[in-house]
Amino acid sequence: MWHRILGLEPSRTLIAAKSTLAIVIGYGLGLGFDWKASSIATTIIVLQTASLGTTLKKASLRMIGTLSGALVGVVIVATCAHDRELFILAMAVVAAVCVWGMQSSSHQYAWMLVMLTCAIVGWPTAMNPADTFHTCVDRVTAVTVGVVLSSLVHGVFWPVTAGQNFERSMQEVVEGCRDLVLLIRRGLLNQDIDVQAIDKMEIKLISLSTSISATLNAARVDSKHIRRHYRQYEQLGDALEELVLATTAIGGTATLYREVLMVPAVSHSASLQQMLDTLDDVCSATVQQLAMPRDGSHYQDETKAASILELQDQTLAGSQGTVAFRLLLNSMLTFQEAALRVRSAIAEAEVSSAEANAASTIPQTGPDTKTPFAKSALAGLQVVASAWFFVLLNWPPGLQSAMILTMIFVYLNAQLPVALTASTILKAVLMALPIAAVFHFIVMPTLDSFIELSPWLAFLFFPLMYGLSSQNPLKSMSAMLTVNLTNSLISVSTTPPQYDFSSFANTYLGMSGGVAIVLLLAYLFETRSPRxxxxxxxxxxxxxxxxxxxxxxxxxxxxxxxxxxxxxxxxxxxxxxxxxxxxxxxxxxxxxxxxxxxxxxxxxxxxxxxxxxxxxxxxxxxxxxxxxxxxxxxxxxxxxxxxxxxxxxxxxxxxxxxxxxxxxxxxxxxxGEFMMNAGQSADVYxxxxxxxxxxxxxxxxxxxxxxxxxxxxxxxxxxxxxxxxxxxx
The missing domain is CATH 1.20.58 (Methane Monooxygenase Hydroxylase; Chain G, domain 1)
Structure with a gap:
């Protein structure tokens, strides 16, 4: 009820509340068992997604990337820490290889974690290799605890599964197709076909149909019935895509020949109205079919695809709209058959004996070699330049680590297909400063126990996690960076606690310096500005x-x-x-x-x-x-x-x-009328x-x-x- 008073979206509120609960529990476990609580919270933050299936899939990639990166970091420290130049070169090679992998692999997140974990394990311990194993264990432990907490909280308390999203997407696609047909019907009857509205609905439908595949892959993880009958549901997704394509054909024909089709002799013809009635019935039956059992027992193919011979209106013979009329009817027949195939696929999606064809393999065409090579080289150059910069200035170890890790974090996120701009990054850095400063200097020194700390953590993280759940990718990424910077600055896991200005300033300036180096190198070498x-x-x-x-x-x-x-x-x-x-x-x-x-x-x-x-x-x-x-x-x-x-x-x-x-x-x-022979009657087929x-x-x-x-x-x-x-x- 309170989320309505505050004007919050229920779904985003639920996801943010569950993530906040997991963060509070993570801080409690971290402080109780002397684990790094901020790292546990970071894992929970980045694992917040719109569905349980996506969270579980991302969690598995995070574990794989963390374990692999920790192993690589240990090997590099063990073999190269004695030679500064060799160590920097090895870390640069790892950065280049990981950035290359992020562009050529479908598991970008795992490659990012390999790079990030290698940096966390390698850079801070390079000057003291004896701490490498302890750092490695701490990192893996924190990530494991965060993964377990996130999976449990999102999976136990009102789980939002990708299977539910998939069902919703199917219904939206079918209803969208029906709405587009009804829009065209109203346009024909009122002799006013709205081209812009049709184009807008077509684009929305195409976007929905292409997202079905990704939703289905996530649903395979968290929905048992979809996992068991995945091949059948994959065929259902293909059938829905064909239905959308058939709908675009109707819309395209109607808009292209709108002037001819809006002639009353055409738009009010009995055969066209009969076909539109049939399409409306098929769409309504398809929507109803979605709510029925899918074991094949609740489907009867009562509607038979009509023939163009049955639909030809004799009154249109030789008229100006004959060809346009026939083209529209043909596109509607294509739509009807596609809708009937969708109904059949829905009804038999969970028939155990159904034999599904092998999943089609779509060849993945990676980017040209020039672009990945340039980005990989930039990653290596970035590591070398920043490392030598820190060495020459001989900055404090804490400041070095903060700058290096922040720089790598921001750079790797910039490589993902979400535009991180200078304004977005700087806004996050500036927003994190007052939030963390108030918590660090005013709130934390007055607290003596975790019981007192818990409500403050919830008060701090819930608004940030709500912002992270935004559908706007830039707002979401800005919130992601803000909450991670804030989490690193509040020093909850420091033992003993240090709430002095020097430690806070070193950490914040280190992170700001890391961001500044990223933006400077991007300005000098990168061409991925939004413009x-x-x-x-x-x-x-x-x-x-x-x-x-x-x-x-x-x-x-x-x-x-x-x-x-x-x-x-x-x-x-x-x-x-x-x-x-x-x-x-x-x-x-x-x-x-x-x-x-x-x-x-x-x-x-x-x-x-x-x-x-x-x-x-x-x-x-x-x-x-x-x-x-x-x-x-x-x-x-x-x-x-x-x-x-x-x-x-x-x-x-x-x-x-x-x-x-x-x-x-x-x-x-x-x-198209020129194709009709002058002496040929249009009613002879x-x-x-x-x-x-x-x-x-x-x-x-x-x-x-x-x-x-x-x-x-x-x-x-x-x-x-x-x-x-x-x-x-």
Whole structure:
């Protein structure tokens, strides 16, 4: 009840409260058994996630990384501590290898922990190797206790499982598809198709469908029924993705031919209304199917996919909207079949005897070797430069450790796919100072027991953990850095306690110095500023789109390669779009009056629409099913124009040059009506018309894609990219 009074979100409040409880217990165990309480709290802080499955998966990676890093640190100290230059070189090599692994492996977090633990074990004990084993044991113990506490608290007290999130995602996808169909239906009946609303819903659906795979992987950890029937649920996820793609085809056709389709003879035709009624019934039945048992006993395939022959309206024969009408019906038939497959997959998701096909393997294409090499070299250079800096100045050991560890922590987090900007880091450093100072100088000296300390710890950590649960990645990362800095500064685990100004100042200045070195090296050597990063990510998105169209030119890529290719590109597109939005949010638009936030937002929306049109290619199949691709032929000119235009756009953007917007030839994207022979009646359907329908669908696709490309070009040209990339922070 109190969270409503304070205006807090219930789900975030629950997660923050559980993490705070674990932190308080961790401090109690640390103080009671003489473990490092701040390290236990740090583990609990970083293991806070939105679901139990994600927490358990992250906890296992943290344990693996900690054990591996501790072993590497012990080996380096044992073999290299006698030689300062050799020791620094060895730590630099470890940094470079770990940063390389973070970019080439799907287990980035484990590689980060290897580097971090190696630094924690190696740097402080280099001058006194006898303490290495004790430091190693302390670190592993603290991480183990933190992992156990976090897993127990999030798993026992009102657990939020990834399985629940997966069920919610499935329902949101199906309901979103139904809402989009209803939106198009209202637009047809009211003769007012809202293009922007349709595009917005399509983009939301695509984002939801691509997140299902990640949610399913986490649900496999914390949900027994999903773990037992994982292959069937994986097939269900693929079926839901096909449903979303079919929905985008309906939306794309409706928006492209909206003027023709809004003619009353078309929009109010009996066959179109019949089809819309059928789709509404199928969607409602699919939503109901989600709430039923999935053992195959509650499913009857009462709805049969209609045929285009049954739906053709005789009154439309020879009218202006015949082709648009047929294309819309064909896309709706594709949607109907996709929805029926989803219903079947839901009903039989937990049938024990069901034989699932082997999981498809999507080839992981890592980044080019130049980028990982540059970042790895920067990591090694950073270690060497900072180490020699500390050696030359001969700073106190505590200050050295604080600077080195903070520098490594911030740098490694900057390597993850979340934009850490100078303003975000500096804000966290400044926020941690007053919070920790009040706790360190005013609260802590007055406390005599853990019983007195507990409520203060809860009061301190709950707001920070609530901020950490934010959906905004920049706010979440800022809260993460703030709470970790605060946790290191409050000195709860110091024995005996030292609440003097000197110890606090040394620790804070050390951490601030570490942050300063990170930002300085980033300014000198790194190119991942939000502005430059956004420019690079946008260029990469366009290049990937051009590569995708180039890949479609292959006449026979193989039946299993086709869906794999499309799915791989869909995942990469969504990653790029997510990266673009994060980088845009990280840009300080107040710094440059010429940089307009709304202008960039409009440009990113045009990129969303372009990606939605590229998604549409995965379901172009008339009659519906089964090809997951479009072929270049027989529309060579249309295909070549789209591919060449996207490639030229990427090239101009990469060179910081204005894009030369070339309007297509008037004869290139002709209306699909020209394909109907003058003497052929539209109500006569011969087998050859299926081929004609496929050609019309492809022509419609390329026409919609061309419009999206030119709109994207216009929005990109509104930004002065030379000026945009000049400013770093």
């Amino acid at each position: 430059r990063g956004l420019h690079g990510a946008l260029t990469a998105l366009l290049k990937q789109s051009a590569d995708y169209l180039k890949a479609l030119e292959d006449d026979s890529p193989g039946p299993t390669a086709e869906p794999t290719l499309a799915k791989k590109h869909r995942m990469q597109w969504m990653q790029r779009l997510g990266q673009l939005k994060k980088l845009s949010a990280a840009v300080d638009y107040r710094q440059d009056p010429q940089a307009n936030r709304d202008q960039v937002s409009t440009m990113l929306q045009s990129c969303d629409v372009l990606v939605a049109r590229l998604f549409w290619s995965s379901v172009l199949s008339v009659p519906p099913r089964r090809e997951a691709r479009i072929e270049k032929r027989p529309l060579n000119r249309e295909h070549d124009w789209c591919a060449a235009t996207i490639a030229a756009t990427a090239q101009s953007l990469g060179a910081l040059q204005p894009i030369d917007i070339q309007q297509p030839d008037k004869t290139l994207f002709r209306d 011969e087998p050859s018309l299926e081929t004609e329908d496929m050609t019309r669908a492809k022509s419609t696709y390329y026409r919609a894609l061309a419009e999206a490309i030119m709109d994207c070009q216009r929005e990109i040209n509104r930004v002065d990219w030379k000026r945009w990339t000049q400013s770093y922070f």
